[in-house]
Amino acid sequence: MTAVSTSYLHDLTLSLPEVFLLGATLVVLFVDLFISQAHRQLTYLLSLLTLVGTVVLLVAVPEGRHVGFAGMYVTDGFARLIKLMTAGTVAAAFLYSRDYLIKRGLFKGEYFVLALFATLGIFVMASAGNLLTMYLGIELLALSQYALVAFDRDSPIAAESAMKYFVLGAIASGVLLYGISIIYGVTGTFDLSMLAQRLDAHALTQVGLLFGLAFVMAGVAFKFGAVPFHMWIPDVYHGAPTPVTLFLGAAPKLAYFALSFRVLAEGLGSMAGAWQGMLMVLAVLSIAVGNVVAVSQTNLKRMLAYSTISNVGFILLGFLTATPFGYRAALLYTITYVLMALGSFAMIILLSRKGFEADRIDDFKGLAQRSPWFAWMMLFFMVGTAGVPPFAGFFAKLYVIQALVEVGFTWLAVVAVLFSVVGAFYYLRVVKAMFFDAPADDAPIGGAFSFKVLLSLNGLAVLALGLFNTPLVELVAKALR
Amino acid sequence: MLANYLPVLIFLLVAGGFGGLLIVLGFVLGPRKPDSEKLSPYECGFEAFEDSRIKFDVRYYLVAILFILFDLEIAFLFPWAVSLHAIGRPGILSMVVFLTILLVGFIYEWKKGALEWD
Numbered sequence A: 001m002t003a004v005s006t007s008y009l010h011d012l013t014l015s016l017p018e019v020f021l022l023g024a025t026l027v028v029l030f031v032d033l034f035i036s037q038a039h040r041q042l043t044y045l046l047s048l049l050t051l052v053g054t055v056v057l058l059v060a061v062p063e064g065r066h067v068g069f070a071g072m073y074v075t076d077g078f079a080r081l082i083k084l085m086t087a088g089t090v091a092a093a094f095l096y097s098r099d100y101l102i103k104r105g106l107f108k109g110e111y112f113v114l115a116l117f118a119t120l121g122i123f124v125m126a127s128a129g130n131l132l133t134m135y136l137g138i139e140l141l142a143l144s145q146y147a148l149v150a151f152d153r154d155s156p157i158a159a160e161s162a163m164k165y166f167v168l169g170a171i172a173s174g175v176l177l178y179g180i181s182i183i184y185g186v187t188g189t190f191d192l193s194m195l196a197q198r199l200d201a202h203a204l205t206q207v208g209l210l211f212g213l214a215f216v217m218a219g220v221a222f223k224f225g226a227v228p229f230h231m232w233i234p235d236v237y238h239g240a241p242t243p244v245t246l247f248l249g250a251a252p253k254l255a256y257f258a259l260s261f262r263v264l265a266e267g268l269g270s271m272a273g274a275w276q277g278m279l280m281v282l283a284v285l286s287i288a289v290g291n292v293v294a295v296s297q298t299n300l301k302r303m304l305a306y307s308t309i310s311n312v313g314f315i316l317l318g319f320l321t322a323t324p325f326g327y328r329a330a331l332l333y334t335i336t337y338v339l340m341a342l343g344s345f346a347m348i349i350l351l352s353r354k355g356f357e358a359d360r361i362d363d364f365k366g367l368a369q370r371s372p373w374f375a376w377m378m379l380f381f382m383v384g385t386a387g388v389p390p391f392a393g394f395f396a397k398l399y400v401i402q403a404l405v406e407v408g409f410t411w412l413a414v415v416a417v418l419f420s421v422v423g424a425f426y427y428l429r430v431v432k433a434m435f436f437d438a439p440a441d442d443a444p445i446g447g448a449f450s451f452k453v454l455l456s457l458n459g460l461a462v463l464a465l466g467l468f469n470t471p472l473v474e475l476v477a478k479a480l481r
Numbered sequence B: 001m002l003a004n005y006l007p008v009l010i011f012l013l014v015a016g017g018f019g020g021l022l023i024v025l026g027f028v029l030g031p032r033k034p035d036s037e038k039l040s041p042y043e044c045g046f047e048a049f050e051d052s053r054i055k056f057d058v059r060y061y062l063v064a065i066l067f068i069l070f071d072l073e074i075a076f077l078f079p080w081a082v083s084l085h086a087i088g089r090p091g092i093l094s095m096v097v098f099l100t101i102l103l104v105g106f107i108y109e110w111k112k113g114a115l116e117w118d
Helices: A002-014 A016-033 A041-060 A077-103 A109-126 A131-149 A156-187 A192-198 A201-205 A207-224 A232-239 A242-267 A269-295 A300-320 A324-351 A372-386 A392-406 A410-436 A449-467 A470-479 B002-029 B058-082 B084-111
Strands: A066-068 A073-075
Touching: A002 A016, A002 A066, A002 A073, A002 B084, A016 A041, A016 A109, A016 B084, A041 A077, A041 A109, A073 A077, A077 A109, A077 A242, A077 A324, A077 A449, A077 A470, A109 A131, A109 A242, A131 A156, A131 A242, A156 A192, A156 A207, A156 A232, A192 A242, A201 A269, A207 A242, A207 A269, A207 A300, A232 A242, A232 A300, A242 A269, A242 A300, A242 A324, A269 A300, A269 A410, A300 A324, A300 A392, A300 A410, A324 A372, A324 A392, A324 A449, A324 A470, A372 A392, A372 A410, A372 A449, A392 A410, A392 A449, B058 B084
Parallel strands: none
Antiparallel strands: A066 A073
């Protein structure tokens, strides 16, 4: 009996960040119930404190790989990096969204509580050692996201996109679960490290396994938003309130990278010969469709949605090499992309005011005259995402292409570069609107002081991580040893 | 490995085939003399009032969701209670945590007025 209790305590110690995050989120939910709208700032502060406390506990968790809850829970360098990045991203999302929510009467505790639950889902996914734990994390994240998209209850377009997202997301979750059940049927285990042991080169000849893998892959591709499972992305990004789009576009990408890394690379690593081909189709289609369709968008949120699809293609390109260098390149790309996506959506929030969403490219006309500093910041985000040196996006793309060439997929590298050139057009169109067109309106740029400081730091980080990218490269290399 | 599923396939074929056969047999062999009285919907002996596909209050949906929630909780509590002697202190602790989370949710919905009809 004592032996059981000690190991239970050991498991709880390992998962202390998650335990704290859950407990603190419940406290936030509880406190929010009993305060008046005038004191709603308390919810906001408590939510930020929750993230700070989680980060402190994350740093305190012993380094190295530890397994708890009979293999259901794994903590290692990779999980730690994903969780730290997620906590930082979510905190930034909170800071960015506060003013927007207050001005539109959407400053409710539910936004913060749902985002914190989504964060917990990402944490569970990053630490999943078992397909069931992974599925639990995916659902916790997905359900919070559906509710967040529908958060602005009076907006019909938000309700419509939430409905689409919910129905499609539920189908995708079902498909993923079906794939998991087939893999379980063939191998007899949910445990990812056990799966890696039981599968060998023969796995590629087993029809049942390939069948299961195809379904798992469809689920993963839907979550990422890779073509042809991308239909929900533009509608959801466009329909959701901008702070929610900012949240959806950033932190969950880290979670989906963790999903593919844990399941495909760690669990089904010996089936790389099969999933490489599937990822190749997904990646090439995503880069092609994402970049080409983005060109014809006039709505900035939709354009950024298609830009997400093409960037997901790049992440998958790095991933499909199935080499340690490729995984590192893909993770580096994900982190860099998240940083730039945060900034781009924050710019839309900065220019918007009550009754004016600033989500059309035309709304950015003449920004250089209205606010030169933030026009430059937007230039950093746009040109950075396009992959122009010396910004962070350039090196992220460079590493992915290097990884591809190393394993002999030169034609994939050529395709990626060609479509990046197409992509550069629509990023530069925003820059052209900002610097060379006359301003459409001359309302002063709003935004709280903390918002502007964070946005400036965000923009400078995109530049700094391009000029001095060694720390980030080393961080990623340490996480994926 | 896949051969293990052959009995399942046979079972599915037999079940589907038998079900289909009965329907086809009834369709082919049964006498059919429809008239307007037979074809009209039956509603307790009255004439049908309105279409059965009507809008209903979204609050029923809320009640249904709350019901599922606590129904599942009970479904979870029974096996827990039966196996309590085997799972020991960690088992009790886990259930306390689970019930606490549910309790917070319950207080939330109560305070938000989800349990009040008007």
